[in-house]
Amino acid sequence: MRAARRLVRHEFLLLTSLLWWALRRTPNTGDGTRHFGYQRGEGPMMLGLGFVCVVETVMMALLLRPWPTAHHVMLVVDLYSVGLVTAFHAACVVRPHVLDSSGGVLRVRRGAHLDLRVPLRAITAIRHERSVGPGGARGGAVDEALDVSVGAMTSLTLELAAPVTHVSFLGRRRPVRVVRFHANDPDALVSGVEAARSAALGGGADA
Structure with missing residues (x-):
């Protein structure tokens, strides 16, 4: 049901x-959010x-x-x-990715079936890292990694200090510590997340 x-x-x-x-x-x-298409x-x-x-x-x-x-x-x-x-x-x-600096969260989205809320304080690293092929095409999660591919491709890797809960399309819940996803402008998203995370940590942390 x-x-x-x-x-x-x-x-x-x-x-x-x-x-x-x-x-x-x-x-x-x-207000105060930035949107990143994919x-x-x-x-x-x-x-x-x-x-x-x-x-x-x-x-x-x-x-x-x-x-x-x-x-x-x-x-x-x-x-x-x-x-x-x-x-x-x-x-x-x-439903693009949303960087909410005031709320301290990055929402990684995929159409109507994925809206993963990642606290900025939980992010230890974010980098532009392109992946094309079977890993991106499967669009699923392995161990504590989640691939959110677009056209069998991901362009960003997000590493977390603490896991966040991913809820699958049919409601299965599992913790993830690494999120691979895609954005049309990955460099802009990396810069935005690093700046917002630094502000959330009081400017005393490096991404």
Whole structure:
């Protein structure tokens, strides 16, 4: 039952992302925060997937024309699939990573299904470190490391003094001490986190 609720919530967040995207607004980010996008790495892939879904919709509509019931059912399914692909991209656009200096937290996000809150005081190191391949493609966690890949790629590595709790898509909880994720401008995010962390520690710590 809990898994079903999480699935419904995820679908709701995806669909509402379309509205935020159309309004060109970023929800749930207050004053004094900096936003760092990450969707650029998978833009071509999402465009290609969307194109395939549109072609499939047209082809199935033509093939099933002699069978009206099957045609209508598949048309609804195909249009919904196109909408989900668009909504997934929209969620990545309107839910960027958020550096909240006043709140002392870095929110590492991935569309509608990941929002990991990392206290700035827990960060011991952050560096620009590109990883492409099987490690980034699996998009999962190994031991106490979490890979949040975009287009099978990560560009940043975050090391923590104390673990934070990662909640998976279906609600599984586990501690993580290393987070690998992607940002369109990793150098700007590194600089921002180092400055905010230094301020949070009273200017007496090095990143």
